[in-house]
Amino acid sequence: MMEASNKGQERIMYRTGAAARLAGLPVETLRVWERRYSLSDAQRSERGQRLYSAEQVARLGLLKQLVDQGHSIGVLAGLSREQLQSMLGLDGQARAVAEAPVRVLLVGAVLSRRIAAMGQGAFGLDVRGHCDALEQAVRLPSDAGADVLVVEMSELDETAVAPIVAARQVTGVAATVVLYRFSPSATIRALRAQGCLVARIPADLAELALLCQSALDGHRPPLQAIAVPTVMAPRFGEEDLARITAAGTQVTCECPRHLSELLLMVGSFERYSQQCASRNPEDAALHAQLALASGRARMMLEDAMEQLALADNLPLPADWR
Incomplete structure (x- = not known):
């Protein structure tokens, strides 16, 4: 390693x-x-x-x-x-946070390793203690002078709410940041009701220091404002994908055809979810999330199609960017 x-x-x-x-x-x-x-x-x-x-x-x-x-x-x-x-948009903010590092206690093996690998000082963090698992969090030091408890859990569910609250009380921190990759909405709402700032695990550690500072300042930004990337407009139309599929028959690999089919299906579901969000007020938020998720998946597939087209000399759209 x-x-x-x-x-x-x-x-x-x-x-x-x-x-x-x-x-x-x-x-x-x-x-x-x-x-x-x-x-x-x-x-x-x-x-x-x-x-x-x-x-x-x-x-x-x-x-x-x-x-x-x-x-x-x-x-x-x-x-x-x-x-x-x-x-x-992190340069000026990160420098401001770095001038007064946030004192944190960490729960999560992967997060601790990432910070240790990159150097906590570079990201405005002052780690006062850490443990690998949530069940160990109640043994974190209460006299370490930490301001924020940071809990990382890839799969977050309702069973984590009580232990997180207990760990916050034992450690005496002023704020709690909970990071996740997948979680039911009800669990996120329950943690926010307890005063926790909840967000997806950031790719850039500089963003973690900003989240900690936001928690200390009492800000509770919506999840989308921090963690959800912008979904760009489709770069491949149905005719573009048809041309790629036709050109792909000249090579032995069938990936161009399969990838075109995936893009057509994901793009169609993205549009369908957007329509559901606009005509069904009761489930608007859910379908908006479905549209967002499929849009992000479509963008990743478009990047893969670009790489495949360049590698196999397949036709890209005339206005490709």
Whole structure:
């Protein structure tokens, strides 16, 4: 996973798999990005494996976040970390938070490793204690001077509400931030009713410091305002996909046809959900979320189609961007 290099002082380096996981990327995506866009000056181990520094891993996390928002990786690849942060609107805010680091207690093994790997000071965090699992949180120190309890749970459900409240009371923190990947809406509402700030796990750790500061300031921003990327308009029309399918018959791989079918189906469901949201007031929020989820899936499939079309010399739309 990691390798140490002794040149004056020990420097932790991450192999491709570990770097991808820390940045929130599939390993295959990172390899494609490196091959096509030469994203970083990654070092090589004695066996020829790529090695990434914490700074490079942090930049990969920024790239992933911006690509999720609909930006082209081809445009982003040549930008510096500072430029990427500026595009996310995090540069000035992150510097302001860094001037007065937020003192936190962490619950969650992956989150603790990410912060340790990238250096807590770089993101305006002062970690006063941590544990791997929620059931251990009541043993976190109450005299550490921490201001915020940060709980990371990939799958969050109603059974976590009482332990999180208990951990907050034991540790005596002023605010609680709960991070998740998947959770029922009822659980999110229950935690917010307890005064917790609840948000999806951020790709960029600079965003975590901002969430902690928002919790301390008493802000309770809607989840979408922090975590949900913008859904761009479709880049492939039905005629464009038909041309790609026709051209794909000239190659042995059937992926162009299968991917076109997936894009047609996901795009159709996205439009269907949007229509349901507008004509059914009772379920409007649910169908809006379905439309958003399918739109994000469609954007990812469009990126895959772009890579496939460029690799196999298939026709892209005339106004491709």
